[in-house]
Amino acid sequence: xxxxxxxxxxxxxxxxxxxxxxxxxxxxxxxxxxxxxxxxxxxxxxxxxxxxxxxxxxxxxxxxxxxxxxxxxxxxxxxxxxxxxxxxxxxxxxxxxxxxxxxxxxxxxxxxxxxxxxxxxxxxxxxxxxxxxxxxxxxxxxxxxxxxxxxxxxxxxxxxxxxxxxxxxxxxxxxxxxxxxxxxxxxxxxxxxxxxxxxxxxxxxxxxxxxxxxxxxxxxxxxxxxxxxxxxxxxxxxxxxxxxxxxxxxxxxxxxxxxxxxxxxxxxxxxxxxxxxxxxxxxxxxxxxxxxxxxxxxxxxxxxxxxxxxxxxxxxxxxxxxxxxxxxxxxxxxxxxxxxxxxxxxxxxxxxxxxxxxxxxxxxxxxxxxxxxxxxxxxxxxxxx
Amino acid sequence: xxxxxxxxxxxxxxxxxxxxxxxxxxxxxxxxxxxxxxxxxxxxxxxxxxxxxxxxxxxxxxxxxxxxxxxxxxxx
Amino acid sequence: xxxxxxxxxxxxxxxxxxxxxxxxxxxxxxxxxxxxxxxxxxxxxxxxxxxxxxxxxxxxxxxxxxxxxxxxxxxxxxxxxxxxxxxxxxxxxxxxxxxxxxxxxxxxxxxxxxxxxxxxxxxxxxxxxxxxxxxxxxxxxxxxxxxxxxxxxxxxxxxxxxxxxxxxxxxxxxxxxxxxxxxxxxxxxxxxxxxxxxxxxxxxxxxxxxxxxxxxxxxxxxxxxxxxxxxxxxxxxxxxxxxxxxxxxxxxxxxxxxxxxxxxxxxxxxxxxxxxxxxxxxxxxxxxxxxxxxxxxxxxxxxxxxxxxxxxxxxxxxxxxxxxxxxxxxxx
Numbered sequence: 001x002x003x004x005x006x007x008x009x010x011x012x013x014x015x016x017x018x019x020x021x022x023x024x025x026x027x028x029x030x031x032x033x034x035x036x037x038x039x040x041x042x043x044x045x046x047x048x049x050x051x052x053x054x055x056x057x058x059x060x061x062x063x064x065x066x067x068x069x070x071x072x073x074x075x076x077x078x079x080x081x082x083x084x085x086x087x088x089x090x091x092x093x094x095x096x097x098x099x100x101x102x103x104x105x106x107x108x109x110x111x112x113x114x115x116x117x118x119x120x121x122x123x124x125x126x127x128x129x130x131x132x133x134x135x136x137x138x139x140x141x142x143x144x145x146x147x148x149x150x151x152x153x154x155x156x157x158x159x160x161x162x163x164x165x166x167x168x169x170x171x172x173x174x175x176x177x178x179x180x181x182x183x184x185x186x187x188x189x190x191x192x193x194x195x196x197x198x199x200x201x202x203x204x205x206x207x208x209x210x211x212x213x214x215x216x217x218x219x220x221x222x223x224x225x226x227x228x229x230x231x232x233x234x235x236x237x238x239x240x241x242x243x244x245x246x247x248x249x250x251x252x253x254x255x256x257x258x259x260x261x262x263x264x265x266x267x268x269x270x271x272x273x274x275x276x277x278x279x280x281x282x283x284x285x286x287x288x289x290x291x292x293x294x295x296x297x298x299x300x301x302x303x304x305x306x307x308x309x310x311x312x313x314x315x316x317x318x319x320x321x322x323x324x325x326x327x328x329x330x331x332x333x334x335x336x337x338x339x340x341x342x343x344x345x346x347x348x349x350x351x352x353x354x355x356x357x358x359x360x361x362x363x364x365x366x367x368x369x370x371x372x373x374x375x376x377x378x379x380x381x382x383x384x385x
Numbered sequence: 386x387x388x389x390x391x392x393x394x395x396x397x398x399x400x401x402x403x404x405x406x407x408x409x410x411x412x413x414x415x416x417x418x419x420x421x422x423x424x425x426x427x428x429x430x431x432x433x434x435x436x437x438x439x440x441x442x443x444x445x446x447x448x449x450x451x452x453x454x455x456x457x458x459x460x461x
Numbered sequence: 462x463x464x465x466x467x468x469x470x471x472x473x474x475x476x477x478x479x480x481x482x483x484x485x486x487x488x489x490x491x492x493x494x495x496x497x498x499x500x501x502x503x504x505x506x507x508x509x510x511x512x513x514x515x516x517x518x519x520x521x522x523x524x525x526x527x528x529x530x531x532x533x534x535x536x537x538x539x540x541x542x543x544x545x546x547x548x549x550x551x552x553x554x555x556x557x558x559x560x561x562x563x564x565x566x567x568x569x570x571x572x573x574x575x576x577x578x579x580x581x582x583x584x585x586x587x588x589x590x591x592x593x594x595x596x597x598x599x600x601x602x603x604x605x606x607x608x609x610x611x612x613x614x615x616x617x618x619x620x621x622x623x624x625x626x627x628x629x630x631x632x633x634x635x636x637x638x639x640x641x642x643x644x645x646x647x648x649x650x651x652x653x654x655x656x657x658x659x660x661x662x663x664x665x666x667x668x669x670x671x672x673x674x675x676x677x678x679x680x681x682x683x684x685x686x687x688x689x690x691x692x693x694x695x696x697x698x699x700x701x702x703x704x705x706x707x708x709x710x711x712x713x714x715x716x717x718x719x720x721x722x723x724x725x726x727x728x729x730x731x732x733x734x735x736x737x738x739x740x741x742x743x744x745x746x747x748x749x750x751x752x753x754x755x756x757x758x759x760x761x762x763x764x765x766x767x768x769x770x771x772x773x774x775x776x777x778x779x780x781x782x783x784x785x786x787x788x789x790x791x792x793x
Contacts, residue, residue, distance in 0.1 A: 033407055052648040053628050053640050057577075125538055130733075133577045133632075160396040161404065182539055182736050184676045199650040203678075204574060204658055205736045207539065221575035221631055223651030223659035224616070303403035325410075332414065372416040 001118065004174060008288040008314070010103025014114050015291075016125050016179045025173065025193035026231050027266035027273045028253060029283040030166045031299040031338060033324070034260040037164040039063055044255030045168075049230070054222025057136045060229035061168045061252040067308065068162070069143035072131035075215045076287065079113070080311070082127050083289070086116035091289060093315045104281055105288070105316040112291025113176055113213050126176035128211035136218075163301040166260070168252060169216040169229035170286065170294030171195050177228070180211035193295070194231040202226055213290040236344065246359060247344040259339025266295055270347035272334045272357075273297070280331055282323045284313040299324055333370060341366035402445070405437035409449040419450055501746040502527045502723060504552035504559060511553055511560050514689050516698035521562055524551035529725050531740035536600045537675050541738035545727040548584070548742070554705070554749050559715050561586055561701040563725065570692040571730030572619040575631035580730035581615035584690070584699050587724040588713040589744075590671065599724045599743045601672040609713040610670040610678070611686045613699045615730060618666040618690045625661040666690060667701055669712055683711045715749050723747040 003012040004019045045061035062071045070076060083091055091110035098106050111119060113127040120127065171188075175195045178186040185201035186208060188194070197208065197217065202225035208217040209226060217228040232250035234240065240248060248254065249263040264273030276283040276297065283297035300309050300317050302325060309317040323331065333350030337357050343365040345357035357366040412422045425431050426438040426446050438446055503525055512518045526549050533543025551562040563584050571582045589597050590607040597606035619626065628635065646652050651659030657668060657680045667688040669681040685707060690699035705715050715721070722744040728734040 034411055051641060053637075053643065054649075056628065056635065056637060123540060131577065136577055159401075161400045180539075182537075182676055183678065199659075200654045200656050202651065202656065202658075203736070206577075206580075207736070209577070219577055220651070221626070221628055223649050223656065224574055225651040225656055225658055227650070302407045303400050305400070325406075335414065374416060374418065374421075 001114075005102075006112075006174065006291060006293050007102055008105065008108075008285050008293050009112070009291060010097060010099065010105065010107035013112050013174075013291050014118060015174045016114070019173075020188065020190075022188060022190050022193035024191075024265045025267050025295055026171045026236065026263075027271075027277070027295040027297065028168075028250075028261060028263045029273055029276045029297045029299065029338075031260040031283075031335070032163055032165065032301045033299060034258045034338075035063065035164040035166060036258050037063055037065065038257055040255050040257045041166065041252035041261070044251040045229075048232070048251045050227075052222070054220040055227070058218045058220070058227065059139055060216070060218075061166070062139050063164050063166045064140065065143040065162050066165045066312075069140055069165075071139040071167070072135035072215050073138070073141065074135065075131065076312075078129060079127075079213050079287075079290070082129065083111065083113065083116055086120055086127060087111040095315045104278070105284075105314045108289055108314075110289055112289065113211075114174075114179065114291055124211055125179040126211040126213070128176070128180070128213065130206060130210045131215060161304055163304055165286075165298075166252075167214065167216075167286075168250075168296060169195065169231065170214055170292065170296045171229075171231055172295060173293035174291065175212070176290070176292050177208035177212040177217050180207040181205075182207060186217075189233075192231075192233070192236060194233050194236070195228070196230060196233070197226055197228055199223075199225060199227075213287065213292065214294070243342065246365075248342050249344050253339075254342040256339050262334075262338045263344060264346070266297075268346070272337055272345060272348045275330070275334055275348075280323055280328070280334075281316055282320050282331060284316045284320055287312060288314045336368040336370065337366070340368045401437060401440060404433075405441055405445065406449045408434050408437065409446060413450055419447065422450060423447070500527055500529065501748060502529075502550050502552055503748045504554040504561075504750065506717070506750045507553050507555055511555065511558070511702075513687060513700070513702055516562055516689060516691050516700040517693075520553070521551055524553050524562065526551050526564075527745075529742045529745060531725070531727060531742050534600070534726075534737050534739050534741050537737060539737045542728070542734050542740045544729040544732050544734065545740040548725050548727055548740075550723075550725060552747070552749075554715075554717065556717075557706075558702055558704055559749065563697070563699045563701075563727070565697055565727050566695060567692070567697050567727075567729055568695050569729075569731040570615070570697075572615040573626060573631065574616040574730075575626050575628075580733055580735050581728070582692075582697060582730045583612055583614045583728040583735075584697065585610050585612040585726045586701055587611075587726070587744075588747075589722055590713055592714055592719070592721045596722060596744060599741065601675055601678060604673050607671055607673040609681075610672060611667050611688075611701050611703075612670060613667045613688050613690050613701065615690065617663055617668070620661075620663045621666055625663075681712060683708070685711055717750045719750075720746060720748045 001014040001016060002018045004015045006013050041061050042059055042063055046059065050058040050060060059071060064070050087110055093106050093108050095106035097103055114125065116127040117124045171194050175186065175188060178188060178195060182205065183201055183203060185198045187196060187198065189196065204219065204224045204226065206219050206226065209219055217226045219226045235248040235250060238245045238247040253261040253263050262272060264271035266273060266277060268274055283299050285294045285297055298313060300313050300320055302321050306317060330350050333355040334348065336355040337345060337348060341357060343359060345365065346360045347358045347362070349356045352370070354370060355368045356364055359365045409422060423446065426434045429435045505524055507520060507523050509520055511520050529548050529550050531545050531547055534540055545565050545567065547565065549564040553560045567582060571580065573579045574581045587599065588609045589595065590609050595606045597603055597608050602608035642648050649659060665684065665687045667686040669684050669686045670678055671681050672678040686701055686703045688699065688701045690697060705717065707714065724744045725742045727740045
């Protein structure tokens with residue numbers, strides 16, 4: 001099995017194919033601290049791509065409440081359990097082996113899903129399981145269910161912490177779905193690193209469903225082949241005449257009410273996403289220990305116990321939260337660019353007055369004032385209840 | 386309900402405080418004034434912020450906004 | 462050194478050389494002596510009609526059943542299968558068509574692929590695409606020796622018998638208020654791009670495929686194989702039928718009186734078997750028609766026979782040399 005470099009793990013790892021580096025890699029940053037769990041992203045995706053027969057259960061974008069929620073149910077708990085079983089007590093990081101470029105979080109000394117599968121006797125390319133119908137059918141079950149009733153008819157107030165986790169396909173650099181497909185029906189596009197299932201070659205074996213650790217490929221009974229999040233590639237390509245055929249961010253990202261999402265390129269130093277992930281290190285990959293090098297990055301929620309966050313985002317959590325809570329001028333500026341435009345921001349500039357986003361050709365596409373003017377509605381139109 | 390059984394650290398007073406600080410700072414970073422933020426926290430309609438307000442008190446909320454660089458807060 | 466000693470050594474070297482040459486040829490041409498299972502399936506010639514819709518028809522009593530051992534696929538990822546230990550193969554041929562009947566034990570009838578957890582029962586027959594000139598790997602063939610595969614699928618059989626299963630049939634308790642653009646293929650990409658799995662009108666439960674190595678399996682442009690599968694009392698009986706005479710590019714060619722090779726595979730859906738996870742056989746000889754010639758020996762077998770004969774010859778030469786010399790020594 002070839003060895004490939006994985007910067008998120010700070011080491012090389014086994015992967016069934018050689019590294020095929022795309023010209024640039026689709027990536028996004030989601031700021032968990034600002035999400036209000038309104039599911040507008042979920043519905044934006046649903047109404048664009050998955051409203052037809054056989055897609056009823058499909059949520060290419062979903063928002064789950066952690067720690068209890070998951071879609072499919074318990075997907076991450078199950079994967080973590082499988083990994084722990086394969087390598088009891090060995091899933092650890094060596095944070096002393098940090099190196100800004102090649103190992104920003106230290107070195108992961110445990111097994112990835114590819115290595116765990118190899119150790120288990122290589123019946124699979126990646127360690128995984130096939131979720132049941134029951135696990136798929138109710139995306140937010142148990143999340144907001146009370147455990148007891150009090151004070152008559154009023155709803156109980158949860159006194160514990162929780163947070164919303166926004167999930168789309170991670171368009172991984174080393175996709176496990178791609179590794180799992182015996183037909184090579186899954187491919188990673190050279191132009192933007194978006195991972196797609198060839199609808200003509202797929203024979204519905206559900207191997208991708210079984211081995212994607214994030215459970216984002218889904219089997220569609222109405223066509224008997226699998227489908228997955230396509231990163232709204234027609235928008236990213238700039239195929240929409242409504243916006244002069246310029247590259248646009250995905251539906252879920254542009255629809256976000258709380259402006260928690262920002263799309264860019266992970267390997268382009270000019271991209272604000274590169275800045276947040278590689279330079280400022282305020283945004284972290286989701287379960288980097290799986291080893292797929294996922295390309296959706298999260299600003300971790302500040303109020304959640306660190307051991308839980310470190311299990312989910314790796315050892316970069318403490319630094320990320322520290323930087324987010326005490327932001328630099330540049331970080332504050334880049335945060336202003338989140339949800340500021342439907343157009344895809346390729347580069348940016350932060351001045352004293354504004355955060356400015358530019359398109360691929362360097363033309364200004366958005367300008368957000370650092371100090372927004374505050375206009376207070378007069379008393380007769382007050383909208384605060 | 387038996388399925389919902391993950392072992393988690395018990396919530397502490399500090400978890401709530403950090404959540405409260407996060408609420409305040411996210412509003413402040415958008416340029417909200419102290420007055421506007423306080424109106425949200427005092428209103429039971431906004432369950433999360435109001436829970437912080439009830440448990441931690443008004444001084445905590447006002448103090449959370451004053452610590453650090455919180456644009457708009459000082460504009461009052 | 463005595464002349465006999467040199468000659469003896471030469472003969473031994475020649476023998477080794479020939480064996481090496483034979484091994485080398487087998488390796489270079491990637492030929493496998495898969496027929497060494499020594500089983501021959503003969504398609505007996507029949508005069509009365511073979512019903513195309515009844516795998517239990519009495520005419521099958523005229524076939525000579527052959528039990529083909531199966532084993533789990535352990536050559537490439539994803540490995541597994543092996544739940545069916547054997548398949549009973551029968552074949553018949555008439556003036557126009559060739560018929561294969563596979564029968565195997567399976568406790569459950571798995572016809573649906575529709576839910577997230579379900580897999581179908583299936584069975585397949587594989588032939589060397591060129592009729593056995595070069596014997597391909599029984600595992601999906603190779604780049605220079607393709608295979609033709611006919612796969613019968615339980616869900617396709619159900620599509621034909623009951624119509625393409627809708628979500629409402631798979632999940633009777635699900636409620637959906639509206640599907641916009643319900644019959645617009647645009648919103649069913651697999652259907653729109655012509656994926657055979659997504660098509661709603663089925664002509665046959667058998668898909669005709671070609672492959673030239675792992676991961677290359679592709680649905681054939683021309684689909685000419687008919688069939689039917691019926692499950693009864695814990696056994697499947699699946700009939701495959703094709704015209705003998707087909708066009709040049711319409712798939713593997715059979716000729717009355719000729720022979721080729723054939724391999725089999727079976728999938729048990731309820732055990733999650735699909736793609737490489739299957740029970741497979743190696744290639745076995747197939748003779749078509751009662752008057753099947755004794756020839757039809759594959760190239761690999763020929764090479765082995767030549768090698769063995771040459772070896773025998775060399776041994777004879779060596780032995781006679783030793784005999785001559787032995788006599789010479791005794792003489793004064």
